[in-house]
Amino acid sequence: MSGVPARITYREACRQAIRAAILADPRVFLMGEDVGRYGGCYAVTKGLLEELGEERIRDTPLSESAFVGAGIGAAMAGMRPIVEVMTCNFSLLALDQIVNNAATIPHMSGGQFAVPLVLRMATGAGRQLAAQHSHSLEGWFAHIPGLRILAPATVEDARHMLAPALADPNPVLIFEHIMLYNMEGELDPAVQGVDIAKARIRRPGRDVTLITYGGSLFKTLAAADALAVEGIQAEVIDLRVLRPLDTATIIESITRTRRVVIVDEGWRSGSLSAEVAMRIVEEAFFELDAPIRRVCSREVPIPYAAHLEQAALPQAEAIAAAARGLVRPAR
């Protein structure tokens, strides 16, 4: 492939990834609620049923446990299913299948079976969908041994993470933040693939490290822009992979900047941000010049009213303030 970088939406990148995966491998198919005729709850799969047919794009009943479990069974029997759960809030209806079957069967069977399954789901808040459609539960899943957890934030990751996820012999959960679907980005045709193992430094800086992932990446980059105006050079790390965590990239950055803010749309208590912070404490405590700070969602069910919803979520200003407080502490 050649040509100039194309500007496409995150949604279109997801769609291209699914289409390419199904065309490339007869074992790959997609199933989920409203993925076919409707074109996907977030319009990710629009047109795929017409192009690829009912065998490969399968509309399911509203039976999360049955179709996620069926995905696990199909994966164990040689297929490479992509199962879409409309939002991670609904994934709780399939939690048993994900945790008790997908994540345990390889180990529990003494390595006789692998579960090469990909589960995609939307996550996060920002569209006034209220508490039962807005939570960020990826941190919960990142607790479970046996799962790989991905959070593509960029168009490039949305386009290219699916292929290595399908090639992984293990269950891979992909969390797509709902506020990213309409976001546009450049897709460089020279990039033919990405890894699903490493965090990425999205913006280099020397004064403070801002660690984030998914929907919070662009808020964090905006905070870094604001800080730059004030002369503070913030480094922004996009975790990309929430399990297993790429601790090395985090520690390397902190060894240079000596200050860190972790930004996580999940709730603070028992969260992924807590895990990242503890890894830093365990491995780089003496490199730190200041306490670790976190900017997380407020500990409430995400409310409907726009001003309350926004008040509950991490915002660029709060991120910048936390970083500023570390670099230039008030006397």
Next chain:
Amino acid sequence: MTAKVHLDRAHGVHLLREMLRIRRFEEKCAELYQAQKIRGFLHLYDGQEAVAVGVMQALGPQDAVVGTYREHGQAIARGIPMGPLMAEMFGKVEGCCRGRGGSMHIFDRQRRFIGGNAIVGAGLPLALGLALANRMQGRKAMIACFFGEGAADEGEFHESMNLASLWRLPVLFVCENNLYSMGTPVGIAEAETAIWQKAAAYRMGGEAVDGMDPVAVEVAARRAVERIREDGVPWLLECRTYRFRAHSMFDAQLYRTKEEVESWRKRDPINRLREWLEKAGHLHPADLERIEADVVAEIAEAVAFAEAGSPEPVEELERFVTMDEVPQ
């Protein structure tokens, strides 16, 4: 073609032998549990042997079996050798799952035994996926999915019946209705206690059969399997059975009377078939003695295999949490 079973001497004796292998194996398991060689949960199949033995007669090696947590009988009837089975319960690396699963999680890839599953109902969705994969890959095979009547309480039962019928998945759903989900009688858990009748709500065929009679189970299972293979649609077979022993080794059985257990023991599938074979002149005392001696020897060999086994090195604890490749 009809699903008649030709119950000649050889086949009758085969069914009896299979049930005896399960019964005696589990008697040994209970003994070894008391001796603390086996730990954890141990759910015995005692009384239900006709179900697994009858159903397995209708399956071929290309088919797969999804089991429950009371699955020793299902595993033995499917052909999993007793040695690795016993070693699994001893927690030895020679066990069929390297001692990681124990009694409730027997897997055998070679014999397409896709798990003991200790989450009630959780095997049903797996069966759908296994059947879907077979169809999408053009394999003419079916899945026998075992579950207890307690699984019918679970939402996954409804979800799975509906999806299996909707997508015409070749699954034989085998409900082992032993009347109790642990201590709860089916009558206070299910509004409709005739489990097989629920099939109609999913436009699926089904029937109930005497689960204490291996021949009746085999006939019903063969009939179901034929229909599934011809029409590619699922079928619900309810096998009405009873477990003679406690739910697990920690159960005082306060929820049922001794008289009830005794009345069911009169219908013991092994005694019934033995008596029938004897009356028909197919089984002589010497035959039975020889079968029992063979079974005792097979179990002794399995116990010796398990005893001689070794614990998996602790360095391997985290092996297979994630897989490096998909086993072929």
